[in-house]
Structure formats: C-alpha cells, structure tokens
Amino acid sequence: MASKRLGKQTIKLAVPPSIISAYTIVGPKEGEGPLAEYFDSILKDDYFGEDSWEKAESKMLREAVKNAIKLSGKNDSDIDYLLAGDLLNQIISSSFAARELQIPFLGLYGACSTMAESLSVGSMLIDGGYADTIVCVTSSHFSSAERQYRFPLEQGVQRPPYAQWTVTGSGASVLSAAGKGPYITYITTGKVIDFGIKDGNNMGAAMAPAAADTISAHLKETGRSPGYYDLIVTGDLATVGREITIDLLKKEGYYIEPVYNDCGIMIFDGKKQDTHSGGSGCGCSASVLNGYLYKEMQKGNLNKILFIATGALLSPISAWQGESIPSIAHAIAIERTIQGVS
Amino acid sequence: MDYAKAFITGGIICVIGQILMDQTKLTPARVLVLFVTLGAVLQGMGIYQKIVDFGGAGATVPLPGFGYALAKGAMKDVKEAGLLGAFTGGIKATAGGISGAVFFGYIMALLFNPKTKK
Amino acid sequence: MKTKMSAKEYEQYIKSKVPKPNTLKNCIMAFIAGGLICDVGQFVSNVSKSYGYNQEAVSAITATTMVFIGAFLTGLGLYDRIGKYAGAGSIVPITGFANSIVSPAMEFKREGFVFGVGAKMFLIAGPVLVYGISTSIIIGILNYIFAG
Numbered sequence: 001m002a003s004k005r006l007g008k009q010t011i012k013l014a015v016p017p018s019i020i021s022a023y024t025i026v027g028p029k030e031g032e033g034p035l036a037e038y039f040d041s042i043l044k045d046d047y048f049g050e051d052s053w054e055k056a057e058s059k060m061l062r063e064a065v066k067n068a069i070k071l072s073g074k075n076d077s078d079i080d081y082l083l084a085g086d087l088l089n090q091i092i093s094s095s096f097a098a099r100e101l102q103i104p105f106l107g108l109y110g111a112c113s114t115m116a117e118s119l120s121v122g123s124m125l126i127d128g129g130y131a132d133t134i135v136c137v138t139s140s141h142f143s144s145a146e147r148q149y150r151f152p153l154e155q156g157v158q159r160p161p162y163a164q165w166t167v168t169g170s171g172a173s174v175l176s177a178a179g180k181g182p183y184i185t186y187i188t189t190g191k192v193i194d195f196g197i198k199d200g201n202n203m204g205a206a207m208a209p210a211a212a213d214t215i216s217a218h219l220k221e222t223g224r225s226p227g228y229y230d231l232i233v234t235g236d237l238a239t240v241g242r243e244i245t246i247d248l249l250k251k252e253g254y255y256i257e258p259v260y261n262d263c264g265i266m267i268f269d270g271k272k273q274d275t276h277s278g279g280s281g282c283g284c285s286a287s288v289l290n291g292y293l294y295k296e297m298q299k300g301n302l303n304k305i306l307f308i309a310t311g312a313l314l315s316p317i318s319a320w321q322g323e324s325i326p327s328i329a330h331a332i333a334i335e336r337t338i339q340g341v342s
Numbered sequence: 343m344d345y346a347k348a349f350i351t352g353g354i355i356c357v358i359g360q361i362l363m364d365q366t367k368l369t370p371a372r373v374l375v376l377f378v379t380l381g382a383v384l385q386g387m388g389i390y391q392k393i394v395d396f397g398g399a400g401a402t403v404p405l406p407g408f409g410y411a412l413a414k415g416a417m418k419d420v421k422e423a424g425l426l427g428a429f430t431g432g433i434k435a436t437a438g439g440i441s442g443a444v445f446f447g448y449i450m451a452l453l454f455n456p457k458t459k460k
Numbered sequence: 461m462k463t464k465m466s467a468k469e470y471e472q473y474i475k476s477k478v479p480k481p482n483t484l485k486n487c488i489m490a491f492i493a494g495g496l497i498c499d500v501g502q503f504v505s506n507v508s509k510s511y512g513y514n515q516e517a518v519s520a521i522t523a524t525t526m527v528f529i530g531a532f533l534t535g536l537g538l539y540d541r542i543g544k545y546a547g548a549g550s551i552v553p554i555t556g557f558a559n560s561i562v563s564p565a566m567e568f569k570r571e572g573f574v575f576g577v578g579a580k581m582f583l584i585a586g587p588v589l590v591y592g593i594s595t596s597i598i599i600g601i602l603n604y605i606f607a608g
Contacts (some may be wrong), residue, residue: 029460046458052570143458152567152583153456154534156543156550156559157370158363158486161479196467197474199367205474213461243477251463277479324467344506345499352498352553353491359548360490364481370551371584374560377552378592386599399501402519403526404494404552405588411519412592416600420607428600432593435516439523439554443561443585446531451565451577454535 004127007221009214010188016338017126017134018179019119021072022290025060027142027168030279030287033268038291039169040067046143046168054088055096057141060170060283061086062097065137068172068290072133079103079174080131083122085114086139086282087166088148089315093139103135112207112236113190113311114138115171115286116330122175123184123332132177139170140281149200149316163201164238164280167267171286173294182297186333188218192313194326200319203280204241204264207310210327211237212248214308218331219254226256230302233293234329235285235309238264238278263288285309293334303336344398351397355404374405381409386417411436486547493542493549501526501553523554530555534562560584 004011024039031042041063048056061084069076082101084094085108098105110117118136125131143153145166151157175184193213197206211234219226226232237245242262249256263285264278289307296302308331314323359377362368368376384390390410394401401407415435419427433440465473501522508521530553533539539559543550550556565581582589 143456146459147567152563153459154537154540154559154563154566155584156534156539156541156546156556156563158481158544158547161481193461195465195470197470202474202478205478209461209470212463216461240478244474247477248461248463252461345502348498348502349495352501353495353549356490356494356549356552357487359552360487361483363548363551364483364486370548371560371587373548373551374557374584375587375591378588379595382592382595382599386595386602397498399505399522400495400498402505402522403498403501403554405554405557408523408554408557408588409592409595411523412596413599416596417603420600420604425601425604428597428604431600432596435519436523438520439527439557440589442524442527443531443558444581446528446558447561447565447581448577450531450535450562451569451581454537454566455569456563456566457537459540 009191009217010186010221012186013123013127013184015127015177016183016185017123017175017177018181018183019173019294019334020176020179021068021174022171022294023064023068023071024171024287024291025064025169026287029273030167030169030267033273035267035288035292038295039287040291046141053141053144053147054092057086057088057139057144058093058096060141061093061137061139062100064139064170064172065097065101065135068135068174072174074133074174076101076103078133079135081106081122081125081134083108083118083134084137085109085118087111087145110328110330111311111313112280112282112285113309113328113330114282115235115289116307116309116332119173119175119184119332120187120189120330123187126175126177134175135172136175137170137172138282138286140166140168140283142166142168145281159276160201161276162204162240163276164203164236164264164278165268165275166281167279167284167287169283169287171283171290173290182334182336183338184332185335185338186218186222188214188221188331190214190329192326192328194324196324198322198324200314200325202240203312204238204277205244206312206325207327207329208237208241208244209248210329211241211245211308211310212252214329214331215249215256216252216254218306226254226259229259229304229306231305232256232260233305233307234262236264236280237262237310238280239270240277266292297334297336300336305334307332307334347396348398348400351393351400352404355406377405378409381406382413385410385413408436408439489545490547490549493546494553497550497553497555500529526554527558530558531562534559535566557585557588
C-alpha cells in the first residue's frame with residue numbers, strides 16, 4: 001500500500017497543510033441566523049447587484065475567493081490551483097468565477113460534499129509537492145437551487161416538515177504548505193452509498209447512510225474514538241439526517257452523540273426562521289466551516305474537529321426518471337496542533 | 343345561502359387535495375392533473391353537474407370544475423355539431439379561463455420579477 | 461459500514477424518524493382558504509348574473525376574473541405566501557392554476573421571452589391542459605357513439 005495510506009479510504013498527510021485564511025459571504029436569511037457574527041460578509045439583497053440568481057451565486061463565490069486570498073496576505077499570482085464546485089448544472093458558478101480569476105482551475109462536483117472534496121484534493125496536491133498554495137471554494141444559492149431542483153419561487157406550494165432550506169452562501173479556504181495551522185491531518189474519502197430514498201425533499205435521510213459509512217471508516221482506519229474530537233460535524237444532514245446518523249453509527253458500535261452536530265442545524269434557528277429540518281447546499285457546510293468552525297479553532301475553543309461534508313448526487317433528470325438518490329460523504333480531520341506526524 | 347354552499351363545496355374539494363398531497367407522494371402538479379381529469383370523467387358520467395347545481399362556484403372554481411366545463415362543452419357541441427363537437431366544444435366552453443391565464447401570465451411576467459423567499 | 465438495509469427496510473425505519481405533516485391543521489386551513497376563494501367566485505358569478513348575462517357568459521366571466529386575481533396576486537409576490545398556509549386551499553382553485561402559469565413565466569424571464577417565459581409558463585399548466593382537453597374529447601366521442 002502507498003506509504004501515506006492507512007486503509008481503503010483514509011490517508012494521513014505526511015506534511016499536513018494549513019488553512020491559512022478563510023472567508024465567507026452569506027445571504028440575508030443566514031445573516032439573521034445564530035451564526036451571523038461569524039460570517040465575514042452578509043448580503044442585504046441576494047441578487048448581489050446582478051440580474052440573475054446564477055450570476056449572484058457566481059459573484060459570491062468569486063468574492064469569497066478574492067477576499068480569502070487577500071486575508072492570507074498572498075497575491076492571486078501566488079495561488080497554484082483553484083479547486084471549486086457548486087450545485088448548478090455544469091458547475092457554472094465556479095467556472096464562470098474562474099473565468100475572471102485566471103487561476104489554474106480544477107472544477108469538482110460532489111454536490112454539497114464539495115467543500116470537503118476540494119480540501120481533500122487540495123491537501124493531497126500540497127502534500128504531494130505539486131503546489132504551495134491552493135484556494136478551495138464552493139457556493140450555493142437558495143433561489144438558483146430552488147428553480148433548478150424544485151419549484152419557481154412564486155409558486156404557492158407547501159414544503160413538507162422534513163424539507164431543508166438551501167443556504168445562500170459561499171466559503172473559501174486558502175491552503176498552504178507553510179503555515180501555523182489549523183492543519184488538515186487525515187482525509188477519509190467516501191464511497192457512493194444509496195439506501196433507496198427517492199423523495200428529493202428528504203435529503204437528510206438519503207445522505208445519512210453515506211455520512212455514517214464515512215465516519216465509521218474514518219474511526220476504524222485511524223483507530224480514533226469519537227471522543228478524540230471536540231466536534232464531529234456533518235455538512236447538511238439537518239435534524240432528520242442527524243438522528244439517523246447517530247442511530248446507524250450506534251449499530252457500528254460508535255457513540256458519537258455527545259460530540260456530534262450538523263452545519264444545517266447550526267446555521268438556522270429552525271423554529272424562528274421556519275427552515276423546517278435545517279439548512280442544506282454546498283454553501284451550508286462551506287460557510288459554517290469557514291465562518292464559525294475556523295474562527296472558533298483560531299480562538300482555541302475547538303482544537304480537533306472531524307468535518308464531514310455530505311452530498312446528494314441526484315440530478316433533476318434522474319429524479320424525474322424515478323431514480324433513488326446516491327449520496328456521498330467526505331471527511332477531513334482538522335487539528336490546531338500536529339501530534340504524531342512524522 | 344349560495345355563499346355557504348359554495349364555501350362548503352369548495353372547501354371539501356380542497357381538503358381532498360390536501361389529504362392527497364400530505365398522505366400520498368402526489369405532487370401539487372399531479373393533483374391538479376388528477377382533479378381536472380376527474381372532473382371531466384365525473385361530468386361524462388353525469389355526476390359533476392349535480393355537485394355544481396348544489397355548490398355553484400364552490401364546484402366550478404376548483405380545478406375539477408375546469409374538467410367539468412371542458413367535458414360539458416364537448417358533450418354539448420357533440421349534440422349540436424356531431425363528432426366535430428368533441429374537438430371544439432371543450433375549448434370553446436373554457437376559452438375565457440385558458441386565454442386569460444395565458445395572457446395575464448405573460449403580462450405579469452413582463453411587469454414583475456420573482457422575489458426570494460424569506 | 462457493516463449495516464446493510466434494503467430500500468424497503470430503510471424506508472420503514474425512516475418513517476419513524478421523519479416528522480409528519482400536520483394533516484388536520486393543513487386540512488382546516490385548506491378548507492377555509494378554498495372556501496373563501498370559491499366565495500369570491502360566487503360573488504363574481506352573482507354580480508355578473510345580476511347584470512343579465514346568460515349562464516355561459518357568467519361562467520366565462522367568473523373563470524377569467526378568478527384567473528386574473530390569481531395571476532395578479534402571484535405577480536405581487538403574495539400567492540406563494542398564501543400557499544404556504546393554505547396548501548391545497550390555494551392550489552386546487554383555478555386561481556392556483558393561474559399561479560402555476562404566472563410563477564414559471566416570471567421565474568424564467570431571464571432565459572428570454574420565447575424559450576423562457578413562452579415555453580416555461582406551461583410547466584404545470586401544460587399537463588393540466590393536455591389531460592383535461594384529451595379527457596373531454598374522449599368523453600365527447602363516447603357521447604357521440606353511445607348517446608348520439
């Protein structure tokens with residue numbers, strides 16, 4: 001086996017890269033939520049001065065990248081790769097932003113798991129010696145996602161109580177070979193899991209088995225117990241998916257509940273904001289990671305976290321054709337200090 | 343009195359729609375298609391006219407009433423013009439609603455932009 | 461992960477985890493909203509009748525007026541807010557049919573006036589018309605054969 005591999009899914013980074021800066025932009029609704037103070041920029045109008053939701057989303061992503069680079073003290077020319085993806089068909093938010101940024105670009109699609117996917121690939125590129133500095137970014141927009149996957153905004157339909165609310169937001173991280181942490185130490189890459197859920201409103205239930213599978217693989221292959229982490233945090237499983245994940249992992253012999261939370265639950269006040277089960281979308285885990293989690297790690301309130309972004313790999317076409325929802329989850333361990341790394 | 347009858351009739355038809363949406367996997371669009379078809383079939387069997395006679399607008403305003411009007415128009419024109427009537431009668435009877443929806447739809451799209459949900 | 465579940469087993473298990481819609485409350489709201497909308501229709505119908513229009517004209521006036529109301533409220537951005545509470549109460553009446561035409565027409569304006577507004581406005585109304593009209597034609601033909 002390759003020397004840095006611990007098992008079928010998990011790798012250990014020999015020289016763990018640091019997240020040297022992070023930047024978040026969110027929409028007005030997210031700016032009214034419990035994590036508001038952690039976001040770098042809150043839009044007053046989610047058109048963001050553009051004439052379509054898609055352009056607004058692309059602009060959010062672009063601005064997140066530019067500002068994250070600025071915060072890192074680097075120049076655009078120092079960035080070796082831009083790793084980005086989003087929810088829109090053919091990931092136009094990312095590629096249209098990359099058109100202006102002129103940084104070598106690798107487009108990724110992992111639906112809402114893209115933040116962890118981009119950080120995984122970025123860390124490997126750096127540890128492999130192929131890059132010094134990389135930007136990882138993703139975005140989602142309530143209104144652009146809604147029209148692609150669901151209904152026109154003005155249509156008078158009821159959302160089921162277990163539905164999730166797509167987060168309007170973008171988060172970018174700058175990864176560097178040289179830095180003082182927080183470090184990305186372990187990466188567990190998910191497999192596509194499908195337990196047969198077909199209801200596009202029930203994303204949490206569709207994605208929970210993928211999250212449980214990846215978490216269990218991570219714990220098994222690293223030999224860590226859930227208690228090793230201050231926080232195990234999934235991307236956008238929301239209330240329904242969180243409970244299922246806890247249940248499924250209990251069957252595997254892992255009791256994660258005391259240290260476990262979900263970005264989709266954290267970002268909204270479900271009762272006040274009427275978001276039903278919670279937040280979803282690439283921007284959900286991206287803004288919580290690069291906003292709340294990053295800042296809390298810098299303050300020292302969190303030292304070791306396991307971040308698992310979860311993605312539902314359906315398309316509007318596959319849904320119309322009655323296919324179930326294949327899902328994926330990627331985990332990255334982020335630690336303030338490195339211990340036991342050779 | 344006709345207001346009370348319309349309220350109850352319309353209310354009950356909507357409740358049936360709500361139960362279908364909540365308890366089955368039918369989406370709103372499928373409920374609308376189902377209701378239009380159902381209204382037409384019921385009128386074909388001569389049943390929906392009785393509901394209209396009782397409920398007035400309570401039976402004609404909900405979507406089964408649209409199916410009812412289509413079927414009633416088709417049957418009426420068949421009587422007057424023969425087989426051709428099956429093809430002309432339905433649209434003739436519902437022309438106002440259909441044309442109105444298309445025209446107003448277009449005008450509203452010109453005038454207004456969608457607003458994001460809060 | 462060792463746990464394996466068939467789609468059926470998982471669906472069964474999920475049922476216990478997923479919050480159920482409050483059907484009773486939803487039905488009461490749908491009943492009231494649907495009833496009120498129908499009463500507006502009854503009002504329009506009564507008024508036009510009092511002006512001496514015949515039954516066919518009254519039906520057409522009522523349908524067109526209700527469609528206008530649904531379309532206008534959609535344009536103002538109010539119909540989706542009503543729909544959130546009223547559910548089927550505002551979907552099933554013909555005002556909801558108008559909403560299903562106007563909402564995609566507005567939404568897809570950015571994609572142009574031919575393939576955006578023109579094509580997308582029938583996203584939901586299209587199937588309704590296809591099945592409604594086709595059924596009425598079949599009924600007309602059956603009527604011709606058996607009653608003619």
